Amino acid sequence: MSAIDADVERLTEPLRRTSSKFYVALAVTAILSLATAVAYVSQLRFGMAVTGLRGWGTQGGVPWGLYIGTFIWWIGIAHGGVAISAAVRLFDFEEYLPIARIAEILTLIALPMAATNILFDIGRPDTLWVMITNWPTTVQTSPLTWDMTATFLYFIMAGTYLIITLRTDLHDCLQRGTLPSALNPLYKLLLIGYRPSEREKSAQMAWWMAIGILLLVPLMSGGVVPWLFATMGMHPGWFGASHGPAMFAESMTSAIAAVVITAAAFRWAYGWDDVIGDEIFRGLNKALIALVLVTLWFLLQSLVTGSYPAAPAETGALTQSLVAGRMAVPFWLAVGGLLVALAYLVAQALRPSLYSVAASAVAAFLVTSAILLKKIVFVVEGLLYPTRDPLAGMFPENSYWPTIPEFTMAFGTIAVAVLIFLVATKIIPIVELEHASPAPDEAAESDAEVTEA
Amino acid sequence: MSQMGMVIDVERCQGCRACMVACKTENDTPRGAFWMNVFRYEEGEFPDVEQGFTPNPCHHCSEPSCADVCPTNARFKREEDGIVLTDYSTCIGCRYCEVGCPYGVNFFQWRDPEEGQYGFAADDELAREVRQNLEELDADLDGSGGAWENPRLQAAQEPRGTKMGGGNHKVGTMGKCTFCVHRQDSGDDELAGTTACEEVCPINVIHFGDMEDPQSKPRQYLEEKGAKQRWKMLENSGNEPNVVYLGDKPSNAARGMENEYKDTDEAIEAERERDAAYLVADGGEVQ
Numbered sequence: 001m002s003a004i005d006a007d008v009e010r011l012t013e014p015l016r017r018t019s020s021k022f023y024v025a026l027a028v029t030a031i032l033s034l035a036t037a038v039a040y041v042s043q044l045r046f047g048m049a050v051t052g053l054r055g056w057g058t059q060g061g062v063p064w065g066l067y068i069g070t071f072i073w074w075i076g077i078a079h080g081g082v083a084i085s086a087a088v089r090l091f092d093f094e095e096y097l098p099i100a101r102i103a104e105i106l107t108l109i110a111l112p113m114a115a116t117n118i119l120f121d122i123g124r125p126d127t128l129w130v131m132i133t134n135w136p137t138t139v140q141t142s143p144l145t146w147d148m149t150a151t152f153l154y155f156i157m158a159g160t161y162l163i164i165t166l167r168t169d170l171h172d173c174l175q176r177g178t179l180p181s182a183l184n185p186l187y188k189l190l191l192i193g194y195r196p197s198e199r200e201k202s203a204q205m206a207w208w209m210a211i212g213i214l215l216l217v218p219l220m221s222g223g224v225v226p227w228l229f230a231t232m233g234m235h236p237g238w239f240g241a242s243h244g245p246a247m248f249a250e251s252m253t254s255a256i257a258a259v260v261i262t263a264a265a266f267r268w269a270y271g272w273d274d275v276i277g278d279e280i281f282r283g284l285n286k287a288l289i290a291l292v293l294v295t296l297w298f299l300l301q302s303l304v305t306g307s308y309p310a311a312p313a314e315t316g317a318l319t320q321s322l323v324a325g326r327m328a329v330p331f332w333l334a335v336g337g338l339l340v341a342l343a344y345l346v347a348q349a350l351r352p353s354l355y356s357v358a359a360s361a362v363a364a365f366l367v368t369s370a371i372l373l374k375k376i377v378f379v380v381e382g383l384l385y386p387t388r389d390p391l392a393g394m395f396p397e398n399s400y401w402p403t404i405p406e407f408t409m410a411f412g413t414i415a416v417a418v419l420i421f422l423v424a425t426k427i428i429p430i431v432e433l434e435h436a437s438p439a440p441d442e443a444a445e446s447d448a449e450v451t452e453a
Numbered sequence: 454m455s456q457m458g459m460v461i462d463v464e465r466c467q468g469c470r471a472c473m474v475a476c477k478t479e480n481d482t483p484r485g486a487f488w489m490n491v492f493r494y495e496e497g498e499f500p501d502v503e504q505g506f507t508p509n510p511c512h513h514c515s516e517p518s519c520a521d522v523c524p525t526n527a528r529f530k531r532e533e534d535g536i537v538l539t540d541y542s543t544c545i546g547c548r549y550c551e552v553g554c555p556y557g558v559n560f561f562q563w564r565d566p567e568e569g570q571y572g573f574a575a576d577d578e579l580a581r582e583v584r585q586n587l588e589e590l591d592a593d594l595d596g597s598g599g600a601w602e603n604p605r606l607q608a609a610q611e612p613r614g615t616k617m618g619g620g621n622h623k624v625g626t627m628g629k630c631t632f633c634v635h636r637q638d639s640g641d642d643e644l645a646g647t648t649a650c651e652e653v654c655p656i657n658v659i660h661f662g663d664m665e666d667p668q669s670k671p672r673q674y675l676e677e678k679g680a681k682q683r684w685k686m687l688e689n690s691g692n693e694p695n696v697v698y699l700g701d702k703p704s705n706a707a708r709g710m711e712n713e714y715k716d717t718d719e720a721i722e723a724e725r726e727r728d729a730a731y732l733v734a735d736g737g738e739v740q
Binding site: 003026031032047048049053054055056057058060061063064118121122123125126127128130131132134137138141142144145148157232237320383386387388389390393395396397 | 486487490492494507510518520521523524525526527542543544545546547548549551552555556557558559560561562563564565568569619623624625627641644654685686687690691702703704705706707708709711713714717718
């Protein structure tokens with residue numbers, strides 16, 4: 001009895017057949033990716049002046065905005081993916097096996113997209129290598145260096161993890177000839193030194209790697225990334241010890257939502273209703289209910305403490321601007337998105353007749369968009385009130401509205417990610433084949449062998 | 454060891470902002486960048502309103518939070534005199550120093566410095582015309598080259614031997630007050646130990662020098678005015694700033710009198726739209 005109720009032939013279908021749906025998606029994402037590249041070239045040519053960012057203080061702007069908000073969001077997404085996969089391996093959540101590799105690939109794409117948003121944000125990408133040469137000293141105090149270090153480490157571990165679990169599948173597929181022959185050199189490279197006997201060893205390695213990854217997740221999404229902000233004592237919107245756990249909850253929430261959307265897309269595109277079954281979506285929906293509640297609970301904490309009359313002056317002003325001031329519209333949109341999604345998720349849990357994959361995907365889309373908005377609001381709110389009185393009152397008020405190039409580039413990374421995902425489905429098997437049932441003819445053969453014996 | 458700093462006597466300050474202008478001319482900073490900035494603020498309600506002025510340069514902190522957060526060590530504290538500098542050659546332009554500083558004194562180079570200054574980029578045809586014209590003008594005078602530029606701003610600074618002075622640094626890097634480091638390192642006795650803002654102040658508000666040396670200008674001034682209220686900006690921030698103010702401290706209710714500074718982008722745009730004849734006129738007619 002195998003964990004995935006489908007045969008290898010069907011699961012490797014994306015590698016052999018390409019539908020017109022695929023070409024449309026490829027064209028659309030390629031055009032959007034090109035637009036992103038064009039916008040970046042114009043930013044390189046004309047300077048960061050093309051963005052809506054400006055200095056805080058006399059320039060009355062904010063120095064970080066859409067790019068940094070989108071960066072945190074991508075980092076969060078990156079953590080859900082491989083965390084699901086690692087949890088599946090460590091805790092034997094067999095029913096989630098069909099989405100394990102989808103989740104891993106999501107991680108491996110999300111991390112570079114996060115890095116790309118940082119690249120968009122810095123003024124001199126040509127000098128970036130200095131971060132590496134100065135690493136030994138800067139790592140002692142610079143949160144950005146911690147962040148770079150953790151991201152690299154995480155990327156390498158997630159990548160190794162994927163390759164370890166992929167080798168057996170690739171070997172089997174090559175034997176069967178289900179892989180596109182044009183890419184043989186790549187497969188040869190991935191399979192260097194492969195011996196069928198390595199199976200057991202690599203399963204052990206994957207197990208240890210999964211532990212390492214699960215330990216790194218809270219350190220990153222709930223650690224170095226929030227510390228970029230939470231260590232800045234002069235920013236009332238950012239400073240605080242609870243930002244780590246709060247941001248971790250938000251990250252896991254949007255990450256699970258992203259996995260739901262991706263899994264639903266695969267199910268729809270390849271008619272895999274039986275492969276990625278309803279119980280997977282129902283389970284993820286349940287997890288989302290808990291995570292959205294935790295996210296809202298953290299939000300409530302900061303609203304209550306910030307609204308109380310005895311709150312420090314700037315914290316009060318900040319909370320006021322979130323609740324009823326200049327940041328109220330994006331803030332309540334984000335909260336509203338979470339609440340609407342939560343209402344559906346709870347309803348479908350109580351009344352199973354309300355459940356559908358499409359509606360779950362829409363709810364997940366609402367959740368992850370709301371978290372993206374929340375992240376952007378978080379970055380900007382900290383910079384609207386970046387210092388204390390008497391300085392805070394003497395500077396003009398800060399404001400920020402992103403420009404079209406900024407929107408194009410920050411959100412364009414989503415199109416780039418989808419594009420890479422589409423290409424990936426044509427290169428490697430997107431479902432772990434090790435746990436699938438053998439192809440019908442092979443099954444017949446093995447039966448025959450048994451009979452002969 | 455010495456630690457350069459300033460004593461600023463706000464009781465004397467009249468808010469004329471000559472220091473801001475002097476800083477801009479000395480350091481060639483682009484529009485919208487005020488390495489020296491004088492707050493004009495008011496407190497109280499009508500009819501009991503008081504007005505005050507507070508110059509706010511970089512405080513060249515003893516524990517600079519901007520240098521701590523820098524991911525490339527481009528922002529650092531120079532050991533010999535405690536001046537906090539930016540190494541333009543290794544700055545990646547992440548703006549973390551600006552985010553990590555509570556004083557609001559960092560200014561990013563959002564566009565090409567010449568474009569930010571004059572409204573057109575260095576390789577612009579108009580710019581070439583202006584430059585050529587100025588060079589001719591300069592040759593007519595003494596031929597020292599660059600009548601419009603302060604050659605000292607191009608000099609390299611120790612300890613790294615790279616350019617760290619002046620506000621005409623490359624696009625995408627961060628700048629801020631350097632305590633006129635090009636003057637300190639000039640080897641010229643008349644310039645070393647002074648800053649442009651200090652020099653231009655008509656009523657001696659700013660006193661620049663070594664805060665560790667009891668014989669220095671600022672320390673002597675402090676001694677002389679010992680009875681005045683003495684304070685530092687955001688003293689509790691842990692940054693240990695090296696700018697000491699004398700006189701009334703603005704209360705937490707102080708509010709700036711400018712709602713906003715003149716819009717930089719509009720100013721640059723206006724310059725860009727000017728008639729070329731105005732810009733290339735050889736020192737003569739102004740339209």
